[in-house]
Amino acid sequence: MAEQQTEQRIESNTEPQTGSDSRISASTGTIAPAAPTVSIIVPVYNAATALRRCIDSILGQEYRDFELIALDDGSHDDSPAILDEYAAKDPRVRVIHKPNSGVSDTRNQGMALARGTYIQFLDADDWITEDATKLLVRAAEHSGADMVIADFYRVVGEDTSRKGGLTGIDRVISHEEYADELLKDPADFYFGVLWNKLYRRDIIRDHQVSMDTSVNWCEDFIFNLDYMVHAASVYPIHVPMYYYVKTEGSLANHAMKLSETVRIKRYVFDYYTEFFRQVYDEDTFARKRASIYRYLIAWASDGSANPALPSTKRLGEERLPLIVPDGMRDNPFIAAHQASRILDRYLERIATQFGLELGEVRVIVFLHYGGDTADFKALQDYLDAGRVSATRLAESLALKGYVDSSLTLKGAKLELTDKAAPVEHMIDQAAADFERLAMGGSQAGAALIAEIRDAAARAEAETREAVNTAEQSEK
The missing domain is CATH 1.10.10.10 (Winged helix-like DNA-binding domain superfamily/Winged helix DNA-binding domain)
Incomplete structure (x- = not known):
């Protein structure tokens, strides 16, 4: 029921249909898979200045078997129009226009709509490498791990630095071993954020793992703890594939008493x-x-x-x-x-x-x-x-x-x-x-x-x- 209610907010895609559910773009010939391997979820709020870079990095990947679920969280800039523009060109792009409800609820709506075997997250200010989703999926399928975690780049102005974790580990580890590593370096973004990981949708669905909407700070950390209780294994990739940019206009920045x-x-x-x-x-x-x-x-x-x-x-x-x-x-x-x-x-x-x-x-x-x-x-x-x-x-x-x-x-x-x-x-x-x-x-x-x-x-x-x-x- 929740999924049907959320689906009503999606902008309709008027491209010609092929088969029962797949869509094909008349302008590009790109086919949107009926049951994609990956659902890439991007919450968007007033991110017009960086949004094209983010979406271009996703759609320009070598890997094609995905859907992009872009959720406009009540933006007041040109973000809604930019999203509609991409949806009209590429049937893999599913756009939701919704009243502002915060990043946690927005991600939850994205997960409710997801059809992929795996779920990947991006923030609208950031971008990924051209082989990011391919490497994440390949690692998940090869290892059989319940979560894949990768290195990333930290972007500050014109400077870029590489960040990573689980150094020296090149194998599947149990969630007990992952907890051991978390204790060694709990202050690291590597463990707490969403966007350097690939999750299994069935674990999220079967165990009702979701973003906690009662908090507006540290919600990524809580989600990962909840997910890892139910995930039996983790596989690290020591390859940076995400560009993380901290901007003052992002969804994550806020002040609290x-x-x-x-x-x-x-x-x-x-x-x-x-x-x-x-x-x-x-x-x-x-x-x-x-x-x-x-x-x-x-x-x-x-x-x-x-x-x-x-x-x-x-x-x-x-x-x-x-x-x-x-x-x-x-x-x-x-x-x-x-x-x-x-x-x-x-x-x-x-x-x-x-x-x-x-x-x-x-x-x-x-x-x-x-x-x-x-x-x-x-x-x-x-x-x-x-x-x-x-x-x-x-x-x-x-x-x-x-x-x-x-x-x-x-x-x-x-x-x-x-x-x-x-x-x-x-x-x-x-x-x-x-x-x-x-x-x-x-x-x-x-x-x-x-x-x-x-x-x-x-x-x-x-x-x-x-x-x-x-x-x-x-x-």
Whole structure:
């Protein structure tokens, strides 16, 4: 029913018909397939200046077996006329003119209309290489993966730089492995955006995966998390095939109040936690919870300011703007990356003050907040380090008197000594400074951080209870 209602908004195509559903252009001879392999969805809003470049890049591809679903979201410029012009020339172009409802709802309408086996997304400001869809489809068919992900180009003015991810991986990976990689670099656009990926429409349809219209920020990220819960495998292509341009007139740029930012962060936190709970089995989730919550706390605490350098003012007293492209300050991926940098700067200052390595301070952070749950395997996971590296750091701290050496040598749970107390005090001060800096004194932001910490504590308690129950049942 929803699809029929949406279909009524489509501009009719008056080209001659061939067969029951295929269309052929009288001017170009191009045939629109009745059941295309790919549905390419492009939401359009006041994008007239860049729209022709986008559509030309799609229609000019080597690959022909696709439909282009272009959705005009109530534009006030020449975008509607440009779309109609292309629809009149090429029957593969399906144009929808609709009242403005936002990019998420617009994409949902496009997915409801899609007939392809696969779905590909573009933004109207961007463009693709001439072999983009061909390579994505070929990779999907060859690998059998539920999602294909590719590198892309970042365009800033006249400068173009290549961006990618999953470095060194040239095979199909499971969604558990994909989640592992996401934890390593969650601030990267590579994982969060829609337009460098190819999706299976049956997964979207059968599991009712859609853009969440209740949020107007981070919606791509939420969609990908939801999709990956149901996708069993991912195949990376280390070939750039998308040109990403950030412009102030795009659908994605908007401003939000702090209260709205906090609301959405809480919402995304729930999505993120549920994603890892569903992707990992219970034991794996328990082992990785330290890394998961470490990222979530940093992400929920992010702000668009950096602290002053240690040589100028006390931590947290001065706010400096981030050096990031315009329109990207509220992006969660950039924000998480910047939050990580801020925290590292705080820890580096503590390391310098006490003559420690940065890695050693991280060990003390973990033991300080982990308490009696901080076993060695959890420490390895927190540090994202192998046993050898983690052992070296622990033994170095033992030699310096910060860690109980007898416990270290036994490889059992680690405990801090009294000598570590001043370092722990500085860590607590840095954490408080960071929270004030990141959320600007917002009570709502502080409440969100507290909620995440409570969730982490509950997860720890649940894990301990499960372990105790298992041990009792074995006796």
